[in-house]
Amino acid sequence: MSKDIVLITGSCGQIGTELAVKLRESLGVDNVIASDIREPNEILKASGPFESIDILDKASLHDVVAKYGVNQIYHLASLLSATGEKNPKLAWEVNMGGLLNILDLAKEQKLNKVFWPSSIAVFGPNTPKVNTPQEVITEPSTVYGISKLAGERWCDYYFQKYGLDVRSIRYPGLISYKTLPGGGTTDYAVDIYFKAIKDKKYECFLKEDTRMPMMYMDDAIRGTIDLMDAPSEKISIRSSYNFTAMSFTPEEVYAAIKAEIPEFRISYKPDFRQAIADSWPQSIDDSVARADWNWQHEFDLAKMTKDMLSNIPQSILI
Ligand code: NAD
Ligand code: SER
Numbered sequence: 001m002s003k004d005i006v007l008i009t010g011s012c013g014q015i016g017t018e019l020a021v022k023l024r025e026s027l028g029v030d031n032v033i034a035s036d037i038r039e040p041n042e043i044l045k046a047s048g049p050f051e052s053i054d055i056l057d058k059a060s061l062h063d064v065v066a067k068y069g070v071n072q073i074y075h076l077a078s079l080l081s082a083t084g085e086k087n088p089k090l091a092w093e094v095n096m097g098g099l100l101n102i103l104d105l106a107k108e109q110k111l112n113k114v115f116w117p118s119s120i121a122v123f124g125p126n127t128p129k130v131n132t133p134q135e136v137i138t139e140p141s142t143v144y145g146i147s148k149l150a151g152e153r154w155c156d157y158y159f160q161k162y163g164l165d166v167r168s169i170r171y172p173g174l175i176s177y178k179t180l181p182g183g184g185t186t187d188y189a190v191d192i193y194f195k196a197i198k199d200k201k202y203e204c205f206l207k208e209d210t211r212m213p214m215m216y217m218d219d220a221i222r223g224t225i226d227l228m229d230a231p232s233e234k235i236s237i238r239s240s241y242n243f244t245a246m247s248f249t250p251e252e253v254y255a256a257i258k259a260e261i262p263e264f265r266i267s268y269k270p271d272f273r274q275a276i277a278d279s280w281p282q283s284i285d286d287s288v289a290r291a292d293w294n295w296q297h298e299f300d301l302a303k304m305t306k307d308m309l310s311n312i313p314q315s316i317l318i
Contacts, residue, residue: 004112005031007070009055009102010077012036014190015117015171015220017044017179019074022221024048033068036077043178055098061105072228074115075102081121082273083183084144095147103158103166114166115228118152118240120213121145122170125279132281134242134288141279152239159238167227168240172284176217177308177315185276189214189253192266193308196257201265205273208251208266211282215245216299216307223295230293237288244284245297246304256305 004027011020011034020034021043029048034040040050051064055077064070077098084091099116106114123132124139140146148170158164173186177194181187188204189212195202215223223243227235248256254266289295299307 002071002112003027003031004072005033005068005070006072006074007033007035007064007068008074008076009035009053009098010075011050012038012040012044012179013076014174014176014179014181015217016074016076017041018176018217018221019076019224020044021047022225023074026225033064033070035064041179055094055101058101058105061101062109065105065109065111071112072114073102073106073111074224075099076117079144080182080184081119081142081144081276082185082187084147085142085272085276088143091143092147095144096150099151099154103154103164106166107158107162107164112165113228114164115224116151116155116166116168117224118148118168118170119145120170120172120280120284122149122152122240123279123281127281129282131283131285132242133285134237142276156239165232166238167235168238169224169227169243169289170240170284171220172213172215172244174215174217174220175304175308177311178217185273185280186212186214188250189248192250192253192257193305193312196261196264197309197312200261200263201267202254203267203269204250205269205271206250206277207270207274208254208268209249210274210277211247211249212277212280213244213247213282213284215243215297216304219245219297219299223289223297226295227289227293234293236292241289241292242284242286243289243295244286246300247283248301253301253305256301257309260305260309
């Protein structure tokens, strides 16, 4: 069996930075090639090989795959929901053009596996909001969500037509302290922890009762790698799996932080991201992922809050 040589696109981002470090621990430093259109941060630069690649430049992607003998790709390069609404055409170009480049390359070069994340943004205002099932009406209202829904259909198409082993998860909002998020609607749930420590106050861009599905980064990375390691016959969904850990509102995360930092204060000033959040589910039914490949989360709001608050002071100093 050939050893796994992995390329990660968009690896300077919130997920890619931590995924690269984790995969390097298990596969070996030189077997995980990080890439992005922007310069790597210190964590990434120090941890192994890095290539500058624009995901829309298929020739460069091809060269890097050939240079390292890549046989798996984690394709993370994307524009997120809030950034996408500011520049819809660019979001479509990067999100759709990038995915099609990766799927084509993987098919042509007969790569073993591709991972590509979808999002809760595939759901829209007409989707049932509580315990949203795997198979349900979607009708997203953001360009980001439209690109994720189209991407899911392309992933399924490449699996059905060409046998490409592509696997995908609909991530909820992800919370982490190592790399800041890159322009999403759920970003408040990261910002609030940093502001609680730095300023003891936070102005939230969503209303206090806006409930959304969320997950701590440790769970997201472990779940992603578990999905990729699962035997092919266990994967019944080739579009994208519902995937969640918890659901909370800004008011609830504020209360969890305030229990640890009593002087912390919050105020609310909703902006254009409120409409995006209102179009997404409040909670997700991920029972198919749990049954198929034994997905289980470890972090709830209280456990995550303790971990964030104990790690952020050090991460601010780096
Ligand atoms: P991020 O914004 O932090 O990182 C994305 C990276 O893509 C950035 O480093 C950016 O420089 C890079 N990029 C943008 N355009 C590029 C291009 N043309 N060529 C190469 N690289 C380019 O995003 P993230 O949070 O790490 O998300 C990664 C993936 O996970 C995305 O597909 C996103 O939609 C998905 N996702 C994330 C979340 C979340 O809460 N973080 C939730 C759902 C889905
Ligand atoms: N966290 C992401 C966003 O808010 C969800 O896909 O855009």
